[in-house]
Amino acid sequence: MDQPVLAPPWRISEWLNTTKALDLEAQRGHVVVACAFQMLCPGCVSHAIPQLKAVHDLFAPLGARVVGLHTVFEHHEAMTTTALRAFLHEYRVRCPVGADAPAEDGSPIPQTMAAYGMQGTPTFLLIDRSGRLHRQIFGHVPDLQLGAEIMQLLCAAVPNGPGVTP
Template identity: 25%
Template sequence: MAKIGAKAPNLQVSTWVQGRPTNIDKEKGNVVVVEVFQVNCPGCFMHGVPEAIEVYNKYRDKGVTILGMATAFEDYDKNTVENLQKLLTTGEVIGETHRALSQYGQLKNGGQLPYKIPFPVAMDMLKKETGEKTESEMKDFIEANVPDFKTYSEKDRQVLIGRVKEYLKHKEYSAKTFEEYAMRGTPTSLVIDKKGNLRHNLFGATGYLETLVQELLNE
């Protein structure tokens, strides 16, 4: 698992859909931001991706590399490489993203993003799940995603274990980068310093991305 302060593992990529192929180890000397999103994720396109684009436009010539990574931990029929390619080439969005952005008047021409993603974008490596999870695998999943699990009461532990079993039973794929970085959801911004160490793993719309990038540029 990726740990804050330790070397950031390379992204596990199935394909680069836009831009030149690269990876974290090839960007040493730069501050690197990896903006992780799902195609079917309204918050990603209302908050996370626009914030990353703003940082890209301000700092792309100042020692900052911005990379996009689409992943899938749910809605596997919508969070596909085909829908990602459509989004990047035409701006067309689908599913919950389309519904939410339409509701807030943030689409143009009936269904397209009002902006273009300017940085390289990859698709996470997805591995098809087969068979039931072992007790050990469930334990690893809980430890990665609920670090304070041991502080739960016995009753709450059993409730959580039941939920995890149900989730894993219906889980069709493992998203390799998403799981290696123990992300809690999307949007997530991974912020890596000039030496290639993971410094921040930001979930949700924090508004702190530019401040953190500036701090790492000044080190």
């Protein structure tokens, strides 16, 4: 992305692994790392879910908000919230995960996926402290690249305040 734009709000039908709904606007002041995935996506299961877990373990203690977005655009009947709950348990995903709300017009593309113009899954969203979509990455991203970009955002100065010291 050339110029970061304000990240669109998430449209979530249900949150898992958290006691309260996460509002993107309320995350201002924090770096947000979100991973849009599907349970039946091979690239998500083999690469993105392990990355999401590692990002949560490494960067949440530094103040990053790490979130999964279950973004279903195919096989809707198989990917229920009950199945998602079991998937998160089996894969030991501990970060909050929001189930992307279905399209209101009957389209197969859920609302958050449409708002971001995602090409598919997995997609990582890197949102800076000001709530701007710093980067949107479709497909596999190397671990070192993802970690470096997250750390760059964490170390960036907060408007009218200090940056995070690693």
